[in-house]
Amino acid sequence: MSGRRWTSLHLLLLLLAMALGLCLGGDQVSSPIEIWSALAGGGSPDGEQPVERDILFYIRIPRVFAGALVGASLALAGVLMQGLFRNPLASPGVLGATAGGAFGAVLAVALRLETLAGLAVPGAAVAGTWFALFVVYALAAGRSRLSVLHLILCGVAVNTLFSAGTSLILTLSTDRYEISSKIIHWLTGALTNRGWEHVLLILPFFGLTLPLSxxxxxxxxxxxxxxxxxxxxxxxxxxxxxxxxxxxxxLTGGAVAVAGMVGFVGLVAPHILRLIQGPDHRKLLASAPLFGGTFLILCDLVSQRLIPPEEVQLGIITSLIGGPFFLFLLARERRPQ
Amino acid sequence: MISGSAAAGAGGLEPILRLENISVALGGCPILAGIDADFHSARVNAVIGPNGSGKSTLLRAILGAVPRASGRVLLGGREAERFDRRELARAIALVPQDTHLDFSFRVEEVVLMGRYPHLRPLERERPRDLQAVEEALRRLDLLPLRRRDVTTLSGGERQRAFIARALATEARLLLLDEPISHLDIGHRLDIFKLLSELARGGYTIVVVLHDLDFAFRHADRILVLDRGRKASEGEPQEILESGILEQVFGVRLAKLPSENGPHFTWKRVEK
Structure with a gap:
């Protein structure tokens, strides 16, 4: 199949996943007809706005969009990293980017910065990601040529440092239940209560990066x-x-800021795409965001519907689905042809 | 070459490569010192030398991939530094020593990479590019393998795919870094038959070789490097007779008596 056909197919799948997200998201199932009448704005005869409309516009639609953008960002970052490191096992986590982002967010939570500004925690996550990559780059670029091995080693070191910092904050906060539960919420990743402000937060990051990629x-x-x-x-x-x-x-900064640490999407999505449509980046860079978005929306649906009305953390779902699938891919690849 | 692929493709130009006083130091360590050499078109030029003599670094220096401490690289009389990167890529093509790939590109996708220097960043391949790919695939007998995953190819087939990629650039100067070291004898002979044909067709071939037999049997001209310096340069016969190989490699050619006439073999000599 040509690159364009693949892209169209992935776009179709993403739209289907988004429709599913609208119908099945949250703790109640809506029929497509209910969704349609809420979208069309047909209120009840007595003129009151139906509650479905609010649920749709302020909960489900932004959540589906946020999920699509987070998945798209992580998958695209994964393709870029795996290309740079010439290694199908690389991911945004390798350079300490996600660990840096999580550290920033966790620090902001521990310092109760969210009481000062609504987006303080996501902002701290972006800052953490950038800081981590800046440190890695500054260390690795000290040489005359930017060596990939050196980048990875610096990434490992930075990753370890930030993870240790996060664990330290978590340890210090164990007696404050509210804070430590929020921290764990960040570390496992979630799209709970993500609204339009989160969509607007990640959109410029993604919108700027995709064409440049x-x-x-x-x-x-x-x-x-x-x-x-x-x-x-x-x-x-x-x-x-x-x-x-x-x-x-x-990309990683935007994704971590909105959803916390969601593992495996950046690793698995590019890998699956490479298996089905080959390693040509001209196809991969176009289809990875669509596929990553689809994958994350579906994982988010599972996280919402597994044990309603409770939500399972999104990062747990992506890892539970992504991990075994990845092992399966590795086993399959090793089989002699 | 200067005005792009059309001029290079038309063959109106014979890039003659001249190296003037090339020195390269890596990490404070001198790798090449004051190399002067001329490479003429329509010839197979071999570069030989013991391990660590700077053969591969010489190719890198020609490509501008290592910083030069001194010297000039002249392509058709024009300084290579004055070429922009894509222009240089249309004038010189490299067949790398390591053709191993971890990613499952198809053969035709690898060959198509040879056209990248002809395309602007988001431009789609034009009919002319696809034609150049077809021509390169045909020339290397790769048409039956075009859809194959390169990671499943044998060493010889992969080597051919990378030579096809180099031909697809339409560069008339080909640099090959030990192209035969992983090949069996039959495939080695095939590669040299191809290189000779290309040279007869006006290409300039610069090939780094470890195998002295192949260098002396198939090259038109030989450059001998020794610890980063030029030890000698000339026709194969001149080099053999000059005794320089004893100094540089510590070997000499010895005649073995045989019923069907003399056989030759390399013998170690004390330096």
Whole structure:
């Protein structure tokens, strides 16, 4: 199939997932007819706004959009990272980006910054992500050439540091139940009560990054055949690495800010896509956001409907689905052809 | 070459590569010191030398992939530094030493990468690009394998895919970094037959080799490097007779008596 057909197929699947999210989200199931009448604005004969309409407009629609954008951002960041590291096992977590974001958010929660400004916690998450990647970049770029191995090693170190910081804050907050439960909420990732302000928070990050990423497709393809080889065909490697890092920071920052730490999407989504449509980044960069969005909306639905009216944390669901699937892929790949 | 693919494709240009006083130091360690060399078109130029003599670094220096401490690279009389990156990629193509891939590109996708220097960032491939890919696939007998995943190919097939990629760039100067080291004897001979044909067709071939037999049997001209310096340069026969190999490699060619005429083999000599 051509790249365009794949993109259309993925778009269709995303729209289906969004429709499912609207019908099945929350603790009650709505029929498509109910949804349609609420969307069309047909109130009851006595002129009152039906409560379904509010649920739809202020809870379900923003939640579905937020989910789509978070999934899209993580999947796109995953494609970029795996391309840069020439390793299908890389993900935004490798460079400490998610750990940095989580640390920022957790610190803000512990300091009760959300009482000062509504978006203090997401803002701190973005700052944490950027700070982590900045530290990694500054350490790795100290050499004359930006070496991928060096980046990974710095990422491991930064990851460890931020995770330790997060654990420390969590330990110090155990006697304050309210704060520690919020922290755990962040660390496992969720889309509960995400409204339009969250959609507006992540939208510029994603909207800015997607078109810029598409420009990197060919250079990322070349990089997969080796650095020297890529250089000989005109790829500007240092510039490419800087751009991939910057774009991944924007994407991961936005995603962590809205949903906390949602694991495995950035790892599994690109991997699945590569298996079904090949490693060409011109196709991957277009379809990964659509596929990631679909995947996250469906995971979010499972998290809402598994044991209603309780919600299971989204990050637990993505890991429960993504982890075994990933193991399956690895086992399948290793089988001799 | 200068005005893009059309000029290069028309073959109106014979890029002659000249290296002037090339020195490269990596991490404070001198790798190449004052290399002067000319590479003419329509020839197979071999670069030989013991391990660590700077052969691969010389190719990198030609591509501008390592910073040069001194010297100039002239392509058709014009300084390589004055080329922009894509322009240079249309003039010089590299067949890398390591053709291993972890990602399952199709053969035709790898060959298509040779057209990237001809395309603007978001531009789709034009009929001319697809034609160049077809031509390169045909030339390397890869048409039956075009849809195959490169990670499932044998070493020889993968090597051919990367040579096809280099041809698809329409560059007339091909650099090959030890193209035969992982191949069996039959495939080695195939590669050299192809390189000779390309040279006869006006390509300039610069090939780094470990295998002296192949260098002396198939190259038109040989550059000998020794610990980052040029030890010698000339026709294969001149090099063999000059005794430079004894100094550089510590080997000499010895004649073995045989019923069907003399056989030759390399013998170790004390340096």
């Amino acid at each position: 598409l420009f990197l497709a060919r250079d990322l393809n070349l990089l997969l055949t080796g650095e020297e080889s890529a250089w000989s065909l005109g790829a500007n490697l240092d510039r490419l690495k800087r751009r991939v890092l910057l774009l991944s920071a924007l």
